[in-house]
Amino acid sequence: xxxxxxxxxxxxxxxxxxxxxxxxxxxxxxxxxxxxxxxxxxxxxxxxxxxxxxxxxxxxxxxxxxxxxxxxxxxxxxxxxxxxxxxxxxxxxxxxxxxxxxxxxxxxxxxxxxxxxxxxxxxxxxxxxxxxxxxxxxxxxxxxxxxxxxxxxxxxxxxxxxxxxxxxxxxxxxxxxxxxxxxxxxxxxxxxxxxxxxxxxxxxxxxxxxxxxxxxxxxxxxxxxxxxxxxxxxxxxxxxxxxxxxxxxxxxxxxxxxxxxxxxxxxxxxxxxxxxxxxxxxxxxxxxxxxxxxxxxxxxxxxxxxxxxxxxxxxxxxxxxxxxxxxxxx
Amino acid sequence: xxxxxxxxxxxxxxxxxxxxxxxxxxxxxxxxxxxxxxxxxxxxxxxxxxxxxxxxxxxxxxxxxxxxxxxxxxxxxxxxxxxxxxxxxxxxxxxxxxxxxxxxxxxxxxxxxxxxxxxxxxxxxxxxxxxxxxxxxxxxxxxxxxxxxxxxxxxxxxxxxxxxxxxxxxxxxxxxxxxxxxxxxxxxxxxxxxxxxxxxxxxxxxxxxxxxxxxxxxxxxxxxxxxxxxxxxxxxxxxxxxxxxxxxxxxxxxxxxxxxxxxxxxxxxxxxxxxxxxxxxxxxxxxxxxxxxxxxxxxxxxxxxxxxxxxxxxxxxxxxxxxxxxxxxxxxxxxxxxxxxxxxxx
Numbered sequence: 001x002x003x004x005x006x007x008x009x010x011x012x013x014x015x016x017x018x019x020x021x022x023x024x025x026x027x028x029x030x031x032x033x034x035x036x037x038x039x040x041x042x043x044x045x046x047x048x049x050x051x052x053x054x055x056x057x058x059x060x061x062x063x064x065x066x067x068x069x070x071x072x073x074x075x076x077x078x079x080x081x082x083x084x085x086x087x088x089x090x091x092x093x094x095x096x097x098x099x100x101x102x103x104x105x106x107x108x109x110x111x112x113x114x115x116x117x118x119x120x121x122x123x124x125x126x127x128x129x130x131x132x133x134x135x136x137x138x139x140x141x142x143x144x145x146x147x148x149x150x151x152x153x154x155x156x157x158x159x160x161x162x163x164x165x166x167x168x169x170x171x172x173x174x175x176x177x178x179x180x181x182x183x184x185x186x187x188x189x190x191x192x193x194x195x196x197x198x199x200x201x202x203x204x205x206x207x208x209x210x211x212x213x214x215x216x217x218x219x220x221x222x223x224x225x226x227x228x229x230x231x232x233x234x235x236x237x238x239x240x241x242x243x244x245x246x247x248x249x250x251x252x253x254x255x256x257x258x259x260x261x262x263x264x265x266x267x268x269x270x271x272x273x274x275x276x277x278x279x280x281x282x283x284x285x286x287x288x289x290x291x292x293x294x295x296x297x298x299x300x301x302x303x304x305x306x307x308x309x310x311x312x313x314x315x316x317x318x319x320x321x322x323x324x325x326x327x328x329x330x
Numbered sequence: 331x332x333x334x335x336x337x338x339x340x341x342x343x344x345x346x347x348x349x350x351x352x353x354x355x356x357x358x359x360x361x362x363x364x365x366x367x368x369x370x371x372x373x374x375x376x377x378x379x380x381x382x383x384x385x386x387x388x389x390x391x392x393x394x395x396x397x398x399x400x401x402x403x404x405x406x407x408x409x410x411x412x413x414x415x416x417x418x419x420x421x422x423x424x425x426x427x428x429x430x431x432x433x434x435x436x437x438x439x440x441x442x443x444x445x446x447x448x449x450x451x452x453x454x455x456x457x458x459x460x461x462x463x464x465x466x467x468x469x470x471x472x473x474x475x476x477x478x479x480x481x482x483x484x485x486x487x488x489x490x491x492x493x494x495x496x497x498x499x500x501x502x503x504x505x506x507x508x509x510x511x512x513x514x515x516x517x518x519x520x521x522x523x524x525x526x527x528x529x530x531x532x533x534x535x536x537x538x539x540x541x542x543x544x545x546x547x548x549x550x551x552x553x554x555x556x557x558x559x560x561x562x563x564x565x566x567x568x569x570x571x572x573x574x575x576x577x578x579x580x581x582x583x584x585x586x587x588x589x590x591x592x593x594x595x596x597x598x599x600x601x602x603x604x605x606x607x608x609x610x611x612x613x614x615x616x617x618x619x620x621x622x623x624x625x626x627x628x629x630x631x632x633x634x635x636x637x638x639x640x641x642x643x644x645x646x647x648x649x650x651x652x653x654x655x656x657x658x659x660x661x662x663x664x665x666x667x668x669x670x671x672x673x674x675x676x
Contacts, residue, residue: 072476074476119661119665123664123665123668124668125664125665125668126618126664128420128476129608129612129618129660129664130661130664132605132608132657132660133609133657133658133660133661133664134657134661135605135657136602136605136653136654136656136657136660137653137654137657137658137661139650139653140650140651140652140653140654140657141654143650143653144648144650144651144654148650255480255484258477258480262477268474268477298492300488300491300492300497301488301492302488303484303487303488303491304484304485304488304489304492306484307481307482307483307484307485307488308481308485310477310480310481310484311467311473311478311481311482314467314471314473314474314477314478314481315471315473318471318472318473
């Protein structure tokens, strides 16, 4: 039997978590959009909603890890663009099979992540400046290599790349399965492995982690590489769905991913946050976009709203910090 | 590792372990060689030589006037951005603010038929409001500057699109005479483009602030180092708010010049300018950790970036390759700075 006091403590800890706020907002949005638009709560629309959030979800998973180790990566859009162009280039110009092209795209992501990691961790250059520079460089590379044109990919129905874009397994889209797999993996690694615990230690207090004998540089470098891999995988999903490789593939993903991660309560200072909070926030963002599109709200207004939402997420995080500090002082 | 251990020692022990006082800082010529100014001048001369030899139209009066005009827009914002970066922050919203201002000015002039002076004033006010908002978010609420200005970037950029019908740009047309407004971006005074003069005034004012006022000097010394600020009793918050407000104001001024030079409001205008502006400041030797910052350096950084873009455009190198070059310059500048101070783990 759980005592009344213990039950109250559990309730308080749930109420104080950022995920609770996101979950409540998500429920409210679902009820609201179901009332406002008849076709919101249809299997077809929910299917579309699930697919639309999968690429953002993948990118956000990488960003979560980067923030947890106390770094920031603004080159996400360039990684998506370059990987997408590499994928299309390998399949069309080089005539490689889809497997090689997919591995090539993910490897490209890892490579750019490794460059980011090498410069900001080894050379100790501010990660924002580093990734701002690689953002410019690799966006330019993708644009230059593709000649600012879309490169159509020929993927007949039933082929591997087509399956990634349009296939489904047990009635669930493959894209969604990929994202669920990545999140379960991330959650498991962060929660139950030595690597995960060390990630929190490195982000929470780098000096102490260093004194404990953890290599802060190693974890930060690995986080950049994994971020690159996540973005590379996301670019495969984007290109497979569009059947195109193009330099604009990543447009808007940096903003969306950072908003989702911050909304989920992962701290910018590092060391606090987690995988499934981010997934909830991605779901919230996706639902918002989907509902506003159904209600025919203009994308420009949605852009303004997303900026306000990011500010609100930051403000909520600050309020939460202050509240927690007050509670611990009591 | 060592910082962690030192922190637990008593203050007296720390003082004993301090290295002996350094030699007095060299003055005159020797002092100059310690700053990045000489290096920047050499790079600039090399760029000028290369471009005058390869592009025949580079060293013409006409092209120099174009160069001066395009440099000034970047330079006005970069001057204020120097202050933001000294404080350890970044402002990513500047380019969107420039576009928003240009849309507001064009809307007021064409749509609402406001007078020139009122429209220009309102445009600068818009920039100021964005700056104050950024300042409040970063200095008052303590939100990470990259995230805060990313949010205001989004609001300003999409707000600019909302101001045009279906997101279109607003051309001003040449039917009406607008002597004051046109002269802001296109006029000449004694053969020098007006925007260039505006930039020189703003650069001088910010240089004076940093070098010759107590507030500015203290901040330059302390920068974004919170411990040093605590020990000297300087309010970093007040300074940060001031830096962001000034950057917004300068972006507003830049937006008015942008609207005047391009004769219209462009919601997608000034795309990616924050990269050029931030690169110029870092190229000039200003560091995010504070304690280092030079307006002369920023000016030279701006001229180098502007010359690089101008020369490459004359050589027919397209904008994508120009962006690759600018990004590489930013990385090389940071790497050089790191190697010079010997902080890299190679």
